[in-house]
Amino acid sequence: MSNAPDRPTVVRQDLDNVIHPIVPHKQLEQQQLVIVSGKDSTVVDADGREYLDGMAGLWCVNIGYGRTELAEVAADQMRDLAYYPHTAMNRPAAALAEKVNGLLGGDNHVYFVSSGSEANEAAFKFARQYARHEFPQQNRYKTISRYYAYHGTTLATLAAGGMGDRKMKFEPLSGNDFVHVAPPYCYRCPFGLEPTSCELACVKNMETTIQGEGPETVAEVIIEPIMSAVGVAVPPDGYLPAVAELCKKHGVLLHVDEVINGFGRTGRLFAHEHAGIKPDIVTVAKGISSAYLPMAATVVRNTVFQSFLGDPSENRQVNQVNTYGGHPVAAAVALRNIEILLQEKLAERSAENGKYLLDGLRTLTRHKWVGDVRGKGLYAGVELVTDRASKAVMPQAQIKRIVERCQELGVIVGRSGGGRHLGNTLVLAPPLVLTRPEIDRIVSVLDRVIPEICPEAAA
Numbered sequence: 001m002s003n004a005p006d007r008p009t010v011v012r013q014d015l016d017n018v019i020h021p022i023v024p025h026k027q028l029e030q031q032q033l034v035i036v037s038g039k040d041s042t043v044v045d046a047d048g049r050e051y052l053d054g055m056a057g058l059w060c061v062n063i064g065y066g067r068t069e070l071a072e073v074a075a076d077q078m079r080d081l082a083y084y085p086h087t088a089m090n091r092p093a094a095a096l097a098e099k100v101n102g103l104l105g106g107d108n109h110v111y112f113v114s115s116g117s118e119a120n121e122a123a124f125k126f127a128r129q130y131a132r133h134e135f136p137q138q139n140r141y142k143t144i145s146r147y148y149a150y151h152g153t154t155l156a157t158l159a160a161g162g163m164g165d166r167k168m169k170f171e172p173l174s175g176n177d178f179v180h181v182a183p184p185y186c187y188r189c190p191f192g193l194e195p196t197s198c199e200l201a202c203v204k205n206m207e208t209t210i211q212g213e214g215p216e217t218v219a220e221v222i223i224e225p226i227m228s229a230v231g232v233a234v235p236p237d238g239y240l241p242a243v244a245e246l247c248k249k250h251g252v253l254l255h256v257d258e259v260i261n262g263f264g265r266t267g268r269l270f271a272h273e274h275a276g277i278k279p280d281i282v283t284v285a286k287g288i289s290s291a292y293l294p295m296a297a298t299v300v301r302n303t304v305f306q307s308f309l310g311d312p313s314e315n316r317q318v319n320q321v322n323t324y325g326g327h328p329v330a331a332a333v334a335l336r337n338i339e340i341l342l343q344e345k346l347a348e349r350s351a352e353n354g355k356y357l358l359d360g361l362r363t364l365t366r367h368k369w370v371g372d373v374r375g376k377g378l379y380a381g382v383e384l385v386t387d388r389a390s391k392a393v394m395p396q397a398q399i400k401r402i403v404e405r406c407q408e409l410g411v412i413v414g415r416s417g418g419g420r421h422l423g424n425t426l427v428l429a430p431p432l433v434l435t436r437p438e439i440d441r442i443v444s445v446l447d448r449v450i451p452e453i454c455p456e457a458a459a
């Protein structure tokens, strides 16, 4: 843009006026990163410096940056109809619902919202309302979740999450409606077991919890198939089927959070497909529109949706509303985004290039502070420890410095959000259009930076 404000003007406007999420203001004063454009997997700052974005923004720009076609789709839709509330029908939202439903087996209905947090909130409410209708003699209101999970930033989704650091300034949160169980975080198995012989102790822990709480009080279980927040924790193969079985046994709905995992990230369109399970509720966001516009959805199996049907006098309809749900422009953009994902076979590409990325990252284990390398698709974690035997976590200052140094060298990598306790995993969730030379570059930058920042870690 020729008349765009210069960099110092943006920095002044920003620092004087903006509250940024999660980043300390002081850090912004020092780093002052102003991103102005992007193409494929690369973003460009106001000084013209390019960065290979190993995080696809916030794990979301799945089809890559700079798809001007989506700008045209948005402009066309805006000219026709910019907005009308979803209490009525609109063309793009109907078409998007049909597409998303089809991708998830065709036996669902789709409720649109604008963020992953809202999608999970809506799911909690659907599960409770469903239970109210279907088990009128019981009070099924609890959600079972896992420690270290992240499910969003609102009070209920925070309560559902299992990250103490994120919650502590807002507690007490809601009452006893979110109950936590041990996560399938195999590198640090909460039971000190190995995945080959653990017999899924974490699922047994979940069953003990459901029984202890009383199944007649439990509405749903929420799981993110591969846990992002703790650093891309891939569960043992049998985990998801065992959780699905458990839910069925106790009449509890299974709510799968595909906000990050979905739309090709793990090498399948949806991560739960790897396990061949059929959740009752699937929440999606991020990759549904590759973040070109805010779009998210709560997808509910028809076995659940039927509970919201009936004569208007029965008052069974979903008891919620949000202004931007089913936004026609966001829906039109999301639909085209999904078409691009499918046409370009980006889930398949994620599977193939994900293996290549993982192989590359595994070479980093020659540095002795690399404790674990794990992932699926273009979605990987490199956990750093100061001692492989004890798995002592690498100090925060060093991890932070590694991330900063990679950025100085033009590669953006993320780190797990485990806070002070477990923020010691470098994470990668690049655009699914990432090329093999770009993967080589990420690996070689990490190979250089890890021993540079931690000389003790050198091979």
Ligand SMILES: Cc1ncc(COP(=O)(O)O)c(C=O)c1O
Binding pocket: 114, 115, 116, 117, 118, 120, 150, 151, 152, 153, 224, 228, 257, 259, 260, 285, 286
């Ligand atoms: C697994 C998961 N669920 C939900 C959310 C919340 O999504 P949003 O930030 O769009 O509200 C996130 C955000 O990163 C997430 O990672």
